[in-house]
Amino acid sequence: MTENRDEQSTGDSLATVLSGGALVSAGKVLALGFGFFTQIAMARLLTEAAYGNVVLALAVVNIAGLVAKLGLDDGVMREYPHHEDDPAEAHGVVRASTVITVTSGLVTAIVLFLAAPTIARVVFDDASLIPLFRIGSIAIPFITTSSVAVSLARGARDARVQAYVRQIFQPAARLLFVGGLLLAGFNAVGAISGQIAAIVLAALAAFYMARRSLPSFDVSPNPMYRSVLAFSLPLIAVQGMGFLNSNVDVYMVGYFMNSSSLGVYNISLQLGNIVNSILGTTGFLLPPMLTRLQQRGQNTEMLRTYQVVTKWMVVLIIPVFIVLFFAPRLVIGLFFGESYTRGTLALRILLAGKFITIIMGLNSSALIALGKNRVVSYIVFCETAVNVAINFILIPVIGFEGAAIGMTISTIIGDALGVAILYRRFGLHPFTRSVLSPVAAIGVVSTVGYGTLWLLGLPTYLTVGLVGIAYLPIIAILAPEPEDEKLLTQVEDQTGYDLEVVRDVVSSFR
Structure with missing residues (x-):
C-alpha cells in the first residue's frame, strides 16, 4: 500500500509539473514567434x-x-x-x-x-x-x-x-x-x-x-x-551574478568591439537562448513542487519527478538543437540577413554548451527550491568569475567567438557543480538510461550523417532531415518509462481525451 501511494504521489507531481510545463511551453512557442519577429523588425529596420x-x-x-x-x-x-x-x-x-x-x-x-x-x-x-x-x-x-x-x-x-x-x-x-x-x-x-x-x-x-x-x-x-x-536578499547575489554571467559577454563584446559586432553576436545569442527557454518552460513548476515534496519528506518522489522532467526537457530540445546546430547559416541568413551570418560559429559554440546543461537538469532552481540559495550563490560566483576571465582573455584575440567560448565553459562548470552538490545533499540527479540513451543514439546518427554528407560534397544542413527521420523511432524505443504510462492515463482522466494513438505509435516502434 505504501508503494502504491508513493507511485500515485509521483504521478500526481509529474502531472502537475508537466501539465504546467506544457501550458508554459505552448505559450513560449508563441512568445518565441513574437520575439523572433521583433528581433527581425529591429535587425531589418x-x-x-x-x-x-x-x-x-x-x-x-x-x-x-x-x-x-x-x-x-x-x-x-x-x-x-x-x-x-x-x-x-x-x-x-x-x-x-x-x-x-x-x-x-x-x-x-x-x-x-x-x-x-x-x-x-x-x-x-x-x-x-x-x-x-x-x-x-x-x-x-x-x-x-x-x-x-x-x-x-x-x-x-x-x-x-x-x-x-x-x-x-x-x-x-x-x-x-x-x-x-x-x-x-x-x-x-x-x-x-x-x-x-x-x-x-x-x-x-x-x-x-x-x-x-x-x-x-x-x-x-x-x-x-x-x-x-x-x-x-541572498538571492540578489545569485540573480545578480547569474545575470552578469548571462550578459557579461554582451557587455564585454560591446566594450572591446563596435556596436555592429555586438548586433551580430546578439543574434547568435538570442537564437541560442531558445534552448534555455525550453529548459525553463518545461520545468516551470518543478521548483515549487520540489519544495512541497521536501516538506512532506517524499524523497523518492522528488528523485523521480526531477529525473522524468529532465528527460522530457532533453527530448523536446533535441529537434531545435539539431536545426540550429546543423543549419545555422541558413537560419540566420533567412531571417536576419546575410550580414549577420558572421555569428554562425559563435552560435554553434553556444548551442554545444547549452545542450550539455539541458542534460544536467534544473539543478540551480532545484537547490533554491530546497532552501540552498547560499550554495547557489557560490556556484554562480565561480561560474561568473570563469566567464569574465575567459572573455577578457579571448575577445580581444579572436572576437565574439571568444565570448561564446567563455559562456559555454563557465555554464558547463556551474552546472557540473550544481549536479554534484544536489546529489550529495539530497540524492537527486538527472541521469538515467532514458535520458542518455536517446542522446547517444541521435548523436551517432548526426555525426555519421554529417560526415557522410561532407565526404559526398552534399549540403551538410541535410543532416537535419536525416535526424528528423530517425528522431521519433529513437525516442519511442529508448525514452518511455513506467511513469510515462501513468502520466498519460492521468492526462486522459483530466482532459477527457483518448490518447490511445500515442500508445499505438510508441508500440509500433517498440
Whole structure:
C-alpha cells in the first residue's frame, strides 16, 4: 500500500509539473514567434549600430530591474508554498512581497533616470544612450511587480499567469508597439519605447491574474517582511551574478568591439537562448513542487519527478538543437540577413554548451527550491568569475567567438557543480538510461550523417532531415518509462481525451 501511494504521489507531481510545463511551453512557442519577429523588425529596420545601442539599453534596464526585485521573485516562489498550509503566513508573504517590490521599483527607477548621463558617458562613452536609459527607467517598477506576481502564482503551482501574460500578451504587444514605432520612423527611441509600453501593460495584467489565482484569505496577514527578505536578499547575489554571467559577454563584446559586432553576436545569442527557454518552460513548476515534496519528506518522489522532467526537457530540445546546430547559416541568413551570418560559429559554440546543461537538469532552481540559495550563490560566483576571465582573455584575440567560448565553459562548470552538490545533499540527479540513451543514439546518427554528407560534397544542413527521420523511432524505443504510462492515463482522466494513438505509435516502434 505504501508503494502504491508513493507511485500515485509521483504521478500526481509529474502531472502537475508537466501539465504546467506544457501550458508554459505552448505559450513560449508563441512568445518565441513574437520575439523572433521583433528581433527581425529591429535587425531589418535599424542599423547594426542602432540595434547594438538598443541591446545595451535593455541590458542596463534589466540590471536595474534585477536589483530592484531584491531576489523576491525567486524568494516568494519558495516562501509561498513553504508557508501555504498556514493562511495567515501565506497572506503575509503575498502582502510583504507586493509592498517591498513596488517600493524598491520606484526608488530604483528614480536612481537610473538621474544617473543616465553618467552611465552613458562614463561606462559606454556614448551620449546617445541617455534618452534610451531614461525611457527604460519607466519600466522598472512594472518589471518588479510583474515578476513577483508571476512568482506568487508559480508558488501556488499556477502556470497561467506566466503563459498567458508573460509569454503571449507581452511578446505580442511588444511586437505591435516596436514594429509600429519603427515603421513610423522613431528608430532606437521607438524600439525602446515599444518595449517599455509592453512591459507596463503586461505588469498590470499579471498583477490582476495573480490575485485571481491566489486564494481569498479570510484571516489577517502575519507580518512576514523579515522572513521574506531573509530568504530573498541572498538571492540578489545569485540573480545578480547569474545575470552578469548571462550578459557579461554582451557587455564585454560591446566594450572591446563596435556596436555592429555586438548586433551580430546578439543574434547568435538570442537564437541560442531558445534552448534555455525550453529548459525553463518545461520545468516551470518543478521548483515549487520540489519544495512541497521536501516538506512532506517524499524523497523518492522528488528523485523521480526531477529525473522524468529532465528527460522530457532533453527530448523536446533535441529537434531545435539539431536545426540550429546543423543549419545555422541558413537560419540566420533567412531571417536576419546575410550580414549577420558572421555569428554562425559563435552560435554553434553556444548551442554545444547549452545542450550539455539541458542534460544536467534544473539543478540551480532545484537547490533554491530546497532552501540552498547560499550554495547557489557560490556556484554562480565561480561560474561568473570563469566567464569574465575567459572573455577578457579571448575577445580581444579572436572576437565574439571568444565570448561564446567563455559562456559555454563557465555554464558547463556551474552546472557540473550544481549536479554534484544536489546529489550529495539530497540524492537527486538527472541521469538515467532514458535520458542518455536517446542522446547517444541521435548523436551517432548526426555525426555519421554529417560526415557522410561532407565526404559526398552534399549540403551538410541535410543532416537535419536525416535526424528528423530517425528522431521519433529513437525516442519511442529508448525514452518511455513506467511513469510515462501513468502520466498519460492521468492526462486522459483530466482532459477527457483518448490518447490511445500515442500508445499505438510508441508500440509500433517498440
